[in-house]
Structure formats: C-alpha cells, structure tokens
Amino acid sequence: MTHPRFAEIESHRPYLLRYALSQLRDGELAEEAVQEALLAALESVGTFAGKSSLRTWLTSILRYKVVDLQRRAGAERSRFEREDAPDYDDEAWLDELFDETGHWRQAPGAWGDPEAALEQSRFWQAFEGCLARLPSTASRVFFKREVLGEETDAICRDEGISASNCWVILHRARLGLRACLEKSWFERQAPVGR
Amino acid sequence: MADDVNCREASRLLSLGFDRRLSATELEALAWHMERCRMCRDFESQLRFIHQAAERFRSGD
Numbered sequence: 571m572t573h574p575r576f577a578e579i580e581s582h583r584p585y586l587l588r589y590a591l592s593q594l595r596d597g598e599l600a601e602e603a604v605q606e607a608l609l610a611a612l613e614s615v616g617t618f619a620g621k622s623s624l625r626t627w628l629t630s631i632l633r634y635k636v637v638d639l640q641r642r643a644g645a646e647r648s649r650f651e652r653e654d655a656p657d658y659d660d661e662a663w664l665d666e667l668f669d670e671t672g673h674w675r676q677a678p679g680a681w682g683d684p685e686a687a688l689e690q691s692r693f694w695q696a697f698e699g700c701l702a703r704l705p706s707t708a709s710r711v712f713f714k715r716e717v718l719g720e721e722t723d724a725i726c727r728d729e730g731i732s733a734s735n736c737w738v739i740l741h742r743a744r745l746g747l748r749a750c751l752e753k754s755w756f757e758r759q760a761p762v763g764r
Numbered sequence: 765m766a767d768d769v770n771c772r773e774a775s776r777l778l779s780l781g782f783d784r785r786l787s788a789t790e791l792e793a794l795a796w797h798m799e800r801c802r803m804c805r806d807f808e809s810q811l812r813f814i815h816q817a818a819e820r821f822r823s824g825d
Contacts, residue, residue: 627822681813716782
C-alpha cells in the first residue's frame, strides 16, 4: 500500500541522508535515522498542510531521530551526559528568572499580535533556532511533547526519566523558548501600529 | 498553602497544565494568583502561543 504523498516525501531522501551523514558520520546509522524519520513523517503527514516547507518539516523530524540514535548508540555519550545533567535540577536556572520572593525578575514583554508571526517564514527560522538552542534533553522532550504531540508517559519511558523530571524539563523548555522568542523575534519587530 | 503561590510556582503550574490535569487545589491556588498578577497572565498567553506555534510547526504550515 502506497501513501498518496509517498513519492513527494521520498524525493527529499537524498537531502535528508546528506544531513544525517553530516551529523552521524556513519552510513548505516544515517540510513536508519532517515528511514525512521520518513516513517514518522508518513504517519503524521495527514496533518501537514504546508507547501514550501515540507523539507524543513522533514529535517526537523530527522534531527530528533538523529539525536535519539546518537543517544541509543552511546555515541558521544559522555558529552551528552554532561550537557544533559543540569536539566534535572533547574532550581539554579529558575533563580535567574525569579527573585527570592518568587517574582519575575523581568516581566514577560508585550508580544503585540503574536498570531501574525505565524504567517512569516522568518519567524519559523527564529522558532527553530530557539528550539535548537535549548539544552539537548529539553529540546528533544519539548519537541516530542508539543510538536509531535506525544503523551508525557511515553516520552518519560523513552527517555528513561520519571514523570516529575519530565515536567520539570518541559517547564524549563517553555521558559527557555519564551525568553528566546522574545529576544530573537518579538523585541525585533517594529512597534504595532503606524 | 493555597494562598502562597508566587510567580515562580504559578509558572510551574501553568506549564504543568499542558502536560497533565491539575488538581482542584492546584487550580484554585493558580486562579488566586492569576487574578492578581498581570505578568503571569501575559506569561500564560505566551505559553498558549508557543503551544499553538508548535502545533503549526508540526503541520508544516
């Protein structure tokens, strides 16, 4: 049985393979990552309404498959463990955002009409950039939860962490994304009105 | 304890609300704070926006 958009999605395979190879430096692993990404894409392509950014969408799915594979294969394990460790204890990081009495050190800014941003392709570059700048676990967990819409239980199981760690990581990811979007997008937009 | 929710705790509960159903106690404490805090109301709408953006990102729009 062939999916109606199979050919269209398949046509991006060479590009995706190049991308995976650049990240994994292992032909077999790269093939595997691309295969898994394409399967995941075929499963959820029904909800994909875009035209121009199919490749971007596919790449973002692939990126997370790549990270998963790197983790599973234990490649660069020590680097990942070091990088991920602070995710489990975000108290210090929260102290940067909230003062001793638990108030915002800096109030969330005015975002004007944020929905308008959704129509601008440059916004999506900023969004992707902010996702990528999160600590790797936070980025991956947020992507699974909010972008792919996976259940928290399933995410915790795959990540091998407790539900409360999952929630802590998601809280951190949302705060981080919020701050990053404010800085890299909303503060740079011209004031609303003319 | 219901009265003791500060912005830091409110932000945690607001995020948690996207991942599991909040208990009656949590909801009550959160509502108490939200009624009084403009900054956290702004924060909440920004979280909703991020949620919406993530959904759009999936659909590749």
